[in-house]
Amino acid sequence: MAVSEWRWRKEDWLEEIKNRNGKFNFIKHFIVYCNDIQIGFCQYEDCYFLQEVYGEVFDKNHTYGIGYLIGEEEYLNKGIGKIIVKKLEEKIIEIGGKELFADPLSENIASIKTLLSNGFVKIKEGDYRKKLL
Numbered sequence: 001m002a003v004s005e006w007r008w009r010k011e012d013w014l015e016e017i018k019n020r021n022g023k024f025n026f027i028k029h030f031i032v033y034c035n036d037i038q039i040g041f042c043q044y045e046d047c048y049f050l051q052e053v054y055g056e057v058f059d060k061n062h063t064y065g066i067g068y069l070i071g072e073e074e075y076l077n078k079g080i081g082k083i084i085v086k087k088l089e090e091k092i093i094e095i096g097g098k099e100l101f102a103d104p105l106s107e108n109i110a111s112i113k114t115l116l117s118n119g120f121v122k123i124k125e126g127d128y129r130k131k132l133l
Contacts (some may be wrong), residue, residue, distance in 0.1 A: 028091070032070065032084060039075045042068035042084050044092055047101055054103075062100040063129075064092045068111075081114040089118070093132055100130040 026049040032040040036056040044066045047058040050083045054065075068084045070076055089100060097130045104111040112128070 031069070032081060034082070036073055037072075039072040039080070040068065040070040040084075043067070044088050054101075061096060063101050064097045065101045065103070066092075067102070072111055075102065076110070081111065082117055085114060085118045089130070089132070098132055104128065104129045 004118070016027055017029060020029065021029065023040060027043055027045040029043045031038055032042055044064045046061060047054060047056075047063040047065050048060040051058055059132065066085065066088045070079065070080055070084075094102060100120065102111075102115050102120060106112075106117065106125055112122075114121075115128045115130075118130065120130045123129055
């Protein structure tokens with residue numbers, strides 16, 4: 001059962017997946033499993049390629065945006081979101097990223113709490129960042 005309205009159009013996400021080896025190769029998509037059951041997805045992207053979307057200038061290979069969704073209600077409020085964010089952070093550290101960026105909707109309190117518990121700092125509404133070591 002889906003528990004969150006998808007923020008973007010489904011067709012846009014499917015186009016990203018279809019062109020992940022082409023024009024969207026800066027976005028890395030992952031399926032989230034729990035006990036061999038697909039329960040959601042996550043992704044990260046180099047914000048350098050999304051400057052027009054975010055209205056901010058980013059250096060290449062520096063700031064990475066993250067996104068995640070747990071789409072099965074029985075897996076919510078179990079700490080899985082925190083694990084997903086940590087795993088994304090590990091991946092981004094591996095490739096040399098220096099900062100994480102997330103832009104949750106203000107009404108998505110659960111996601112905001114997850115980000116804050118993972119060391120993110122609120123810069124402004126819809127802009128949460130974490131400096132990486």
